[in-house]
Every structure is written in C-alpha cells, then in structure tokens.
Amino acid sequence: MRPVYIVGAGMTRFGRSEWPLVDLASAASLAALHHANLGKVPVDAVVVANMGAGRVNRQTALGSALVDRLSLWPAAAEAVENGPASGASAVKVGVQAIASGMADVVLVTGVEMMRAVDGLEATDFVASLSHPEAEYIYGVTLPSLAGLFTRLYMARYGVERRHLALVAIKNHDNAMKNPYAHIHQTVTMEGILTAPEAIVNNPPVAEPLCMFDCCPVSDGAAALVLASDSVADKLGAPRVLVAGIGQATDTHAVQEREDPTDLKAVRLASAAAFARAGVKPADVDVVELHDAFTILEIAESEAAGFFKPGQAHKAVERGETQLTGKLPINPSGGLKAKGHPVGATGVAQLVELTWQLRGEATGRQVAKAKTAYACNFGGFGNNVVATVLRKEER
C-alpha cells in the first residue's frame, strides 16, 4: 500500500446554517483546498460523507452535486453513508483510493444539515439507525441507548454524575477556544449539577443523562485533502501521515452484546489502527473522541486503550484529559460543544487533529503533538472507525 498524507483541512463553523446543503459542503471543501494549495494538481476523486440528506434535505447523490459546485469534473465522485461514522468511513474510502494507486488526490467532505427539520424529526432520523424490530419500535432513540448504557456503566465502575459533568465542563472550555465550535458557553459544576437550580438549567434527557451530557443538533461541514507521497512532496506541505485506520462492527441491537458495557468495536477498531500505524496508545499526544454523550468519552478512552476499564473517570477527575493534561482529549470541544452534524463529525475530528499536528490549532494547541488518534462511533457502537495520524519530519 502507498502511504497517504493529509495535505489540507478546513471546516465551516458548526451550528445552524443559513446556507443550503451543497453551499455548506462547498465552503468546507474550498477551505481545505485553499489550505492544501494544490495549484494545477488535479483532484482525482471526491468522497462525500453524509447520513441523512435523502430524508432530511430531500437531496441525494451528493458526490455529483459537490463535484459540480466545485467544477471538478471529470473527477470520480460518490457519497458514503455509515450512520454517525460516515465521516471516517469516507476518509477510509479516500485513503484506499490513494493507497491502491487509483488516485493521487482525493477531496473528502463531510456534511450534514440536521436543523432543516425540528428536533423531534432530527431525533427520529438518527433513531432510524437503531434495530427496527428490537429497538426502534419501542421508542428507542440514541439518547435512550446512551441512558441505558450510562446507568449500567455507573453501576459497574462507580462513575458518578459529577464525572460526566467534568467531561462537559472541559469540552465546553475547549470549545471556547475553537472559533468553529457550535456552543460558545462555559458551564460550571454548580450550574449543571450541584446548585438547586441545576435541575432547571440541566433537565433530564435520558436519565441519568441530562442536557449538558448530550451533544447539540448541528449543521456543518468539514473537509480534508488527501494526497499520495509524490504529490505531498511536490506541495511541500507538513507531512501528516494517515498512519493507520481500523474498523470493526458489533451487534446491531445493544442488548444482544455479551457485555453491553464493553465497546468491543471501539476496542477492535482501535487495536487494528494502532497495529497498522505501529504505535501504542501510550505514544499518542492528542485525541478526539466521539462524545455524543459525556459517558462515551469516558468509555471510549478505555476501550481505545488509553486507560484500563473503570479508570478513565478517575483520570478525568485528576485533570489528565484537559488541554494541558497528560493526554488532552477533545481539544476541539468534542461533539459535546463543537457540535455533531452527524456525517461531518468523523471528518471534523481529523481536521482538528491535522491542525494540531501542523501546530495550527491557535488558542488550543497541544504542545509538541506528533501522534494523534480519533474514534468515530457509528450506531450505538455497532460500527466504529479509528484513525491514527502521525506527523513526519521533512
């Protein structure tokens, strides 16, 4: 396989978009293309990551639409749908195209416009990824799967609501330093947990999870330009290598897993990504996790191998995952505060990590970051893509 480099990264601010879907995708794509500064080097293929435009925005065939908007004909183009892991899956498709020799330059753009519909419809759209007979018909939504998971995790490992609140506080603090984040608001332990009015500020969503444990519903787009070794060399850009990608699936219905608190697909995907990259979790300097719910940041950080099972919440309490800690997690603000336009998320995680490795994450830069890891969590853990990036010295 040929090595693949990320030579450009860009995104729109997440939040509520006034622009139509393709304008949003186009803005992020242009930001990444400008960042890559390709000059006359052609884009061979475009891969769009999106989960729900067919239903939510009544638009399909987004690959063709984006090529047209960017006048990139006759580039190859397609859209990839893999639930909330669509983003990293699309990056994987782009990486495979270059690694195999089928392409030298690929644009990967993740986009989602979920706020085109009301909250009820948006929640139902995401819930449609659950098992139709064993989950969805009962009123299962993603928050409810997270609530069921959280109660079990708390009972097993002694995680308390204050640990979840610490994750939210940290990620909101990080998002304050990220101009692309959806939510720019600091939160405090008093305001969301301990003060008498906390129940009003932070109402339950799926007990024991409350509003500040859950990501917002966002619009947004994020894009990466991938290139072969020879193109990356020609561009002279910092060499951010896609060092390893791992992917694994698990049972569709959460209840069918041997141990429903074990995020097996995260474990397997991460182990595969680390093995391909030739690094260990201890070598990683900066991490982006799929914290659609605060509990997931804790559970994924264990399943990925950064902490032993039941230990991550203690590391959170010691401040180890803060921006200045031993292992900064979600410097971007995570899904929790940066926002979660589902199809864009997996791409946006790698945009943040590319900026971190290039030393361009102004205001939230992790010092001397050389190796980075991202977990893009699809379904409720039934399809996970893990990616390891590494900066190579020229």
Next chain:
Amino acid sequence: MNDKVYAFRCKTCGRVSYPKHAVCPKCRGETFEPVEISGEGAVLTHTDVYALAIDYETRYLRLAIVELDGGMRVTGQLLDEHPKIGKRVRTTIGVVRETAGKPIYGLQFVPM
C-alpha cells in the same frame, strides 16, 4: 394484529437468538424455528427518555433492557413506578407505538 414477539431457535445447534439473524451467530446454521418470547427476568438497566422519536405524545418513556431467565436479553418498555437494576419483572405484550394511527405491539415489562 401481531401480538407476539419471537426469538429464533437455530435448528442446527439449538441456540436462541434475538433479534433475527439469517445466519446463526454460533454455528452459522441457516434454519430456525420461532420461539415466543415471554417469561420472567431481571432489569439489567433502565432509563426515562425525554428525547423522543416521532409517534409519541407522552412526556417521557421508561425503557429497559431485561435479562430473561435463561440469559436472553430484550429491550422494551418498563411499566413500573419504581424501577431498579436487578428488580424482577415479567414480560407482557402491549401497544408500544402508534404509527399513522396503526398500533404496533411489542414487549412491556411489569413488576412481579
């Protein structure tokens, strides 16, 4: 009206799976017979969810994963004023959703 919920017993190895798989996860057998899901068990975990999908006019739903005696687990609606992990319940069948005015039947759990 389909007022029963079925698991599937593999005709090759006897393993009971739920939900349905076309291939047995244990022995890769491809022939099954339906087995009605009913009985007693214990609440593995539960939640009150306020972020609801379409089709519901209630303020929240109480959902649970129950481990039935014998080990199989099922997700359903918990009809219990005082839910608790480990509490004994039995299955019943009721209307769990109404889509376009049409009732959908599924598993509910009531305390023993």
